[in-house]
Amino acid sequence: MSFRNNRRGQIRLIEAFFASLLILSTLAMVPSRGGVEKTHYSTLHSVGEQALVSLDSNGMLSTLIEDSDWTALRGCAQSLLPVSLWFNLTVFDENMSVLNDVAVSNGGSVSEEIVAVNYVCATSGGNYAVYIVRLQLAEAS
């Protein structure tokens, strides 16, 4: 008889069932975005890295920085990066002081996600100056 009267366990069981249902339904409603975001990041990062490596392959990047030829640097970046991408390039010296006094960018509005690629570039000249080039990339919106 005491077994029949003790029904509190059944209520706990039903409670646990509904709780687990709630958790699982919440999980199901959260979109699986992790993979997509990471893929997008990898693609932009890879594009930016390649553009900088390619631009620097004949020493052109450091020459343009040495000459402070920001117009040409913007033209080069524009020639190499896909048209659908927004970019902003910032050049720092070894003390992280910004060297470019004008924006090296193709302008326009951008999507929320901006990927930054940092690239260290050294001059081939006698002063052995080292520059840090930060290329920010995003999908143009």
Add this chain to the structure above:
Amino acid sequence: MAATTKIVTPYMNSLQDLNEEEYLRKIVEHTIVTSGSPVNWGQNQSITPEAFGLAKDGSLGYELDVDKVSRLNSQNSYALNYLEMYEALRLEKVALRFAFSQIMNVSITLNSNVTVGDSTTYSFSISVSRDQAPVATSLHCYVVANDFLDDTRSSTSSSGEVAVEVEIPNSSSGTALLIVFARASYDDRVTAQGVYAFGHLSSDPSPNNTFLNLSPLNNTLQVDPKFSETSLETGYEFSYGYDSTLTSTSNETYAIPSFLDSSPKVLAVTGWNGSSFFVEWVTYPQVPLEMGADFENTECFSFSYLVTIDRVFYRLNVRCGGPSL
């Protein structure tokens, strides 16, 4: 338990996709940054690589070998077939497709022609674009016809377009070629070419490679006539900055001189097939090209690269299918 599995499966799949994408990306990058084995498999036509790699020997970062790339083009007599490439990759359950293209597209249209006196003037419109966006460039155009060679310079505006006129003597009737090189203003390595064949006071020319099979490799142009009555006349090499007549090293081979400018090369050979004059051409490196597995209607990963070949930028797209696709 079943519900949990159903819910968690997409998360597991996205993780697996991510792992597979990175795995395949590393494989593709390995083929681009290594030079394969033996390292001279591109230059030596008799060698089939033991290990596949497209990089130029001793290069730093995305610089590919002009001959290794040319050997991926099926129109080259010494091209690798997919099985040879697949074996050299030393991978199982991974399929690849390489597609090389120029960084800019040069489009040529013949608008009109007017014959006055002893010559005919042709008017062309030339447009240069990149990813469908117009590009301002400097142009160097060459005209090759029967016993005739001329050149002219021009430039495209920010609309990417310009009209160019060329004059050819009427005595040079037969197939003629207009070869256009376009170069962006800031970087010589951003140079592309386009070729247009037209009939000068004659019928429309036959498609390229009708009479000859042209295979450039190791700074040598191998010319294989397809008909016994075909005779060769002159070989030319063109780049943005220079042009030269090719020196014949044997009946069917020409030496390709190395030019000092960053430009794709266009090699043109003139000749006669019976009484018909022809001009045929090939680019060196032989780009654009596509080679590899067929991914039509198949899910695959796609990786894009900016590479340099012979000091010129090209786009490389590699499509890749892995074990789970």
